[in-house]
Amino acid sequence: MFKNKEEFKFEFSRRIIESYGRTVEEAHITEKFLTLETMVRDYASVNWATTKSVVKNNEQKQMHYFSMEFLMGRLLVNNMMNLGIYDIAKEGLADYGINIHDLEELESDAGLGNGGLGRLAACFMDSLASLDYPGHGNSIRYEYGLFKQKIENGYQIELPDQWMKTGFMWEVRKPKHRVPVKFFGRVVWNESTGRWEHVDAVVVNAVPYDVPVVGNDTTTTNTLRLWSAEPSDDIPANSDFRQYVQNVRDICQCLYPDDSTPAGKMLRLKQEYFFTAAGIAAIVKAHLRVYPNLDNFHEKNVIQLNDTHPVLAIPELMRILIDEHNYEWEDAWDIVTQTFAYTNHTILAEALETWPISTMQTLLPRVYQIIEEIHRRFIGYVKEVSHRDQELIDRVMILRDGTVYMARLAIVGSFSVNGVAQLHTDILKERELKDFCDIFPNKFNNKTNGVTHRRWLAYSNPQLASLITETIGDTWVKKPEHLEDIMEHVKDPILQNRFLDVKRERKQILADYIKEHNGIEVNVDSIFDIQVKRLHAYKRQLLNILHVIYEYQEMKSNPNYRIYPHTYIFGAKAASAYYFAKKVIKLINSVADVVNNDPETNQYLKVVFLENYGVTLAEKIMPAADVSEQISTAGKEASGTGNMKFMMNGAITLGTLDGANVEISERVGDENCVIFGLKDQEVKDLKASGNYHAWDYYNNDMRIRRAVDSLVNGTFHENKEEFRVIFEELMNRNDEYLLLADFASYVDAQHRVATLYQDKNKWAEICLVNIAKSGFFSSDRTIEQYVHDIWHLEKLKF
Template sequence: MFKNKEEFKTEFTKRIIEGYGRPLKEAHITEKFMVLEKLIRDQAAINWALTKEEVQDSQQKQMTYFSMEFLIGRLLVNNMMNLGVYDIVKEGLADLDINIHELEELESDPGLGNGGLGRLAACFMDSLASLSMPGHGNTLRYQYGLFKQKIVDGYQTEIPDQWMSIGNMWEIRKPKHAVDVRFWGKVIWDDSTGRFKHVDAECIRAVPYDMPIIGNETTVTNTLRLWDAEVSTNIPTNKDFRQYSQEVNEICQNLYPDDSTLAGRTLRLKQQYFFVSAGLQALIKSHLRTYKTLDNFHEKNVIQLNDTHPVLAIPELMRLLIDEHDYDWEDAWDIVSHTMAYTNHTILSEALEKWPIDTMRALLPRVYMMIEEINRRFIGYVKEHVSNPDEVFNHVLIIKDGQVHMAHLAIVGSFSVNGVARLHTDILIHQEMKAFAELYPTKFNNKTNGITHRRWLAYANPQLKELLHDTIGDHWIKEPDELEKLMAYVDDPDIQKRFMQVKRDRKRILARYIQKNNGILVNVDSIFDIQVKRLHAYKRQLLNVLHIIYLYQEMKRNPEFRIYPRTFIFGAKAAPAYFFAKKVIKLINSVADVVNSDPETSDYLKVVFLENYGVTLAEMIMPAADVSEQISTAGKEASGTGNMKFMMNGALTLGTLDGANVEIHERVGDDYCEIFGLTAKEVDSLRQSGQYNAWDYYNNNIKLKFVVDSLVDGSWSASREEFRIIFEELMNYNDEYFLLADFDSYIKAQQDVEKRYLDKSAWAKMCLINIAKSGFFSSDRTIKQYADEIWHIQPVKK
């Protein structure tokens, strides 16, 4: 590691010459950027190699996190900070007349994820390394990621996210660890071996690209492995090579291909099996290099399945053990069922994956045979353990109604099943997965999500970090529970005043971005009310918009109606085929066009939609928020992590008692968050009773009626049909997510927020208390719980 800026300058200048054959002064800015990234990666490589050697020599148990997504965000600053060289590099570059911030801005957000699922995985990777735990990631090397969002005339349009346009200098290609993954074909019985054999298969080469996961103030460096698809040497003889090449390229082209067609669904299943099979083959090879037997595979490896996408790991590991390593069923099942652990992230039925039998059997014939046998033996287990198996089967069968139920397979094949917030886990145990919880009472447990406080507070908000350092020291970066020490200062007028200045500084940074990118001038002294997350009906961005419409209508109808200036900020991507969600984006932008250009209201009310919401943009947004909108229908959000990021940066949570909001509320109390709306039990009771009627709310609340009618009366579009689908969802499809039921409660909560904000001292105290109580929501705490209670892994022995 370079020890000072002089050593850095020498090495940096030397690499420019070696890499591009030109002196530093003639190097292009992209060349400087790529050299810097590779230099930092190489600085980490020594610790990376030593970590692998230490784990192997001490024969430690390791965890591998199988996930379709790792939304890691930009890595340059994060890695330099974790290595402790950021200031050295910054000063060295300045001496060379290079602005480090100009280089930072060239880095793209890696297109390896979409939303909370992927960001959680990234936070977990950071915490594992920073806690010196041997834990690695396994996923696909997406060429384009999900999509880059552009807003054109208020509509979301999708263009390719070319995140690797100038390369990814963090990764190292490892062709010697490549493996073949097989699709299609058929399964025959081989008399000579007494085994089933998969023949006429289409082989695709899986090549790993490894990225270092650098811990904070530790030499431990873990690995994020990305699998890329390449043409195999075992090219199918019955396949047109051009068609084969196209099918190979499709596997890693995009995250979550459109599943509205059979071809799209098949490609998704291909992706899932591809990275699962490749990852398992690599783990087995690595294990055998050290131990020479797989008998202890489950004692030295644990695999965490992040949602249902990687659940094919269960039958695939069975296939590998039985077909390629000569295990009998019982011994193989003992290894598999003690290796796999499953995290459930949703109770939404549409998100609990189910695959048609015909599709799976054709694409993965031998794997499907394994699933059939797992299901057959599970049926026998149920018959042995319950008195009413026929009633139970309807809730637990793996293969049912012509489909393979992946969540059911995950529960049967894992030794641990966890939810991601206490309320979510309770719903799993007592409602959605009740039959399974009664069959396997010791499997279910809760692990409330967390976020890495280093990225989301220390690095994203240096102004607040400085305030905390001056107040409580810097030990909280290593021990986030130390944030609790801030409680001793929440009533201090000087600290309150300084915090409000920090917040204003952060709002000014976001306001400049909004003016540059949206052409909207916003008041930095207004309340920044922010909702940023994936666009989905249950997250209820629409409820937020309905409230904005209510405010606008009241201001227009009643000249005496005034509000404290508010800036409502949205950021969200909608799935390309999710028509309703895309209409909500259009509605937000249409309302913004009217509200922002109205001279009677624009001084008090602004609406902003920030396009292409992602990690880097979130790092600017979170520190600037006054109000954190967490308004999902109670019982629908598994946890949420945006709520934690806002809280950690000193914002008021305005939300329902859903997901981790419940635990935020418990920690700060009624006085320091704003809770509204139906509870999960009330929602469930309304739904079960069948007595909910959206028209009753509409007909009995004149202000609500005006708001809803505006969707189809031409208020926001020249065409009265533009937002008809939204009106229909609310009224004629009976408001599935209870927006109308919570409308009045939400308005009152917003009025209470305004009253709170007018008392600046009380507001500052509230924000400081939220920061002080946010240490619990660090992913360091979550990872310690996983390590102690599920994975049983220890810090790397040095």
């Protein structure tokens, strides 16, 4: 493609002329941007083809990661950096008078995910390729993302996330690999073949769009396959083709349709089956292009199910083996149960997917029939091993009370079940999934999450990356465990001061963004205390803003009370139907309106809510943080990955002992993080005792009473009923997530943070320790553990 600046310029000019019929100077900025994207994709395609060839020729085992979400973020800079061509392109464009950063800003975040689940999948893809393992993604090509968040008058407004409006040049459409996917219809027995057949089905074509996943400084380039729904020529008789076309389009229109209605539930289930069925069919076809049959399918393919969304892949592979390749049940089940591994991402019972049997039976009649048989045989097995313990049998049923329990199906059909942090896995084994752990003790294991340190440190924070490289060399980019070498330098006052300079520079970048987008002036020498994540009651953004209210009230009522200057920064989307969460967003913004405009306090206290939080915005936020808020109720957060990104960028964790916070605190030591609040077992015991009463805390702590009363006395909104739902949740629904129980401890923790921050060199030392210990939380480590314990892949050799 191009090896130096001159070759780049020639190729760039040639493509502009051929594609748009104009010179570089005449071309519009979007044309320049699209040309650059296409050039980088084509540059990667050489390695992409080589990777596919090596896998095929060496008959290597491959891993397929099935996930409803892949929150990839922008790919242009990441791919150019990984390919080692960023500087060439930057200099070549500069010769044309083009600032590469102007082109970078035109790229949208791909609307293929929402939160930690999808970002984890993206980090895994990066690490797999960078470590030379053959591992590919399977998902849906959503036309629109979750939504674009606007804040108007403090309220969240949802707009369509039109992420493809300037094109998505990374993808390559592969119509020759289209797969028919069947919905509805009925199942009949064919006497002549001795097989069940799915007839009168509505057929939808799944067409793949492949995106290259570029490894860092390596030839390995894997594939993220995104499936798009298109009409089939096989339209049901006597149907309105226009309605059929609309129904087809609905499948890939939006990430997470509202499933609060029967129609929404049907669409969500249709999405899940659509991409899993298409993905399984494609993997089977690819396997049969190399091998004579599917007897060794599990030896050459391992499929990781990222949460319960893709679990229909288990009965779907059974269907293909039995109905299309004439395997007997036992032989098919033997292949299936050696193919699938399942990652559980939640402790919350409401987040473990279930489906009405009636919905699944209607939409997927043959797949449901197979689930019934899996259930029947599993219950037979449990009866044997449990000596007919009926209570146990009732608790582990896949089908019960008109419901399909997807997590149970996943466990039964997989050879491995993993949690995503040690505490999370322990809770699954000892509480939430204990019955299954007793039945299948060898299936359960832990794989603590990680994040790709290349994107979240090396590329998004070049100032800090340069300082680290000057201090310990650049081997950490390939081997993140080498960040530990920083430990030899953490007490060096010169390094400490240079780190503080870097942090201040990154805070200024974020402050400029806040000024431009929010119109708020923030003090870069204040403590940047940041909580950014999906808005949910258990993540306790409400505890954070109640503490802000407390501090504001103290300053207003006590002239001698002063805090160290603090800027509290929030970013979060609330699910469109999640009324409580949307009210918390309004509360944060209402508090911001009051405190930011109060001349008596605003030199000490500012509150900022950043709208439309996503990957690109996170790349500005993480490097600027002083304090990482990780304050979920202990035992509720599976892992968290934001905590790892903040840590890598030299922020101190202020958190409960929940999720991966436990392992962060173990690695950095108690003196290098600030932990508060009830522990998991204490939460469990308090709940079990029935002795928790929110009103007791309200009546016995004036700080709590005053802050809670401000929700309904007009302090932050002229309508005293505006935040009534929040008040009710805390006081009359007894504070499910124990905010009031942890409030005093949280206040003390915030005081400790402020005290620590005022000793600048000690603070810098703590931050440097966090960076040094963050190598463990690279997704490179996580992937190596998956490979060693679950996937058993071999590295590609070119």
